[in-house]
Amino acid sequence: MEQSPYPVVRLNPKGDARAIRHGFPWVYANEVVTDRRTKGLTAGTIAILEDAERRPMGLVAVNTASKIFCRMLSRDVDVPVDAAWFEGMIRSALQHRETLYTEPNYRLVHAEADRMPGVIIDRFGDVAVVQPNAAWADVMIETLVDALVKVTGVSTVIMNGTGRARTLEGLEETTIVMRGNAPTAPIPVQMNGATYMADVMGGQKTGIFFDQRPNHAFAASLAKDARVLDVFSHVGGFGLAALANGAASVLAVDGSAPALALAEAGAAEMGVSDKFETRKGDAFATLEALAEEGAQFDVVICDPPAFAPGRKSLDAGLRAYERVARLAASLVKEGGYLGVCSCSHAADLTKFRNASARGIGRAGRRSQVIYTGFAGPDHPLLPHLAETGYLKAVFFRL
Secondary structure, three states: OOOOOOOEEEEOOOOOHHHHHOOOOEEEHHHEOOOHHHHOOOOOEEEEEEOOOOOEEEEEEEOOOOOEEEEEEEOOOOOOOOHHHHHHHHHHHHHHHHHHOOOOEEEEEEHHHHOOOOEEEEEEOOEEEEEEOOHHHHHOHHHHHHHHHHHHOOOEEEEEEOOHHHHHOOOOOEEEEEEOOOOOOOEEEEEOOEEEEEOOOOOOOOOOOHHHHHHHHHHHHOOOOOEEEEEOOOOOHHHHHHHHOOOOEEEEEEOOHHHHHHHHHHHHHHOOHHHEEEEEOOHHHHHHHHHHOOOOEEEEEEOOOOOOOOHHHHHHHHHHHHHHHHHHHOOEEEEEEEEEEEOOOOOOHHHHHHHHHHHHHHOOOOOEEEEEEOOOOOOOOOOOOHHHHOOEEEEEEO
């Protein structure tokens, strides 16, 4: 028999082989036999994973510096992880997105759910932004980018190597233009009838959040002729969608001046600047100030950053979500609507919804839940991995 080119890593008796066989994509450091040979593997090495009885389970990417010691790449231990493999993964992901959308603006690859662990690729027409948030993808970035260009035909590829995920993998932060030329201006992106301006070089994450697309659409359905408050607005996600559906006015609140400038540019592109106002400041302080001013809105949406990025911060995060809902509820007219969102995977839907309902109750308001939303279908959920189902949006009628 021909010897495999891949080294072997093995589960110890405590390793959960059943979960991995059923689809769980990670092996933690305490589940692996970490002898001198295994500890010496370079971060990003492709290896064969065996169970404690030395039966092959699949190909994995190894990072001895991470708590996630192995990430599953393929159940087939004989498949070469090469250009053809990347092309196949990207082609499969592209087929799904082209089924969903007529315009090439979407999340093209959603990490483990698209069988490319730790890899995020967002597409903005002819530009793609790649986040290689796992060591193996960082090592193979050139092969990945070549495959991306070949399959999609994009002319510009930017590697956005920043963020908490890379830090946890022990990777350096860097942003590099891998192919083509860096855009000299924000890229206009059309969604739900609105125009968003994506700064793919200096903006947050890849420049825009495609995941909220269906929730933007629902909020917009409530907003015709309405006065709308969009808190933690970033580049105007909910507010611009509301204006596209005939909102009377929108006030967008965010702590980032560059993000608000992009939101204003989007409103100008849409021809609705006269109905769009921004306010820079801390969201909690601004909500309190608006209440003191006696402000009232027909629709209020709050889409904060992850207050509970992990289990250790869950209790504090839930208190923060409760506070957001309490402060926001006081600004909603009788019979109006409050939408609250969470991108914290540690706070599941029930915990998040309950915290929000407590906040509404503490504001002296009664509520009905009218809508529960999640990330759009270009952000598929891997049933075995809670982290892929991070986004929740709950809308209440008060």
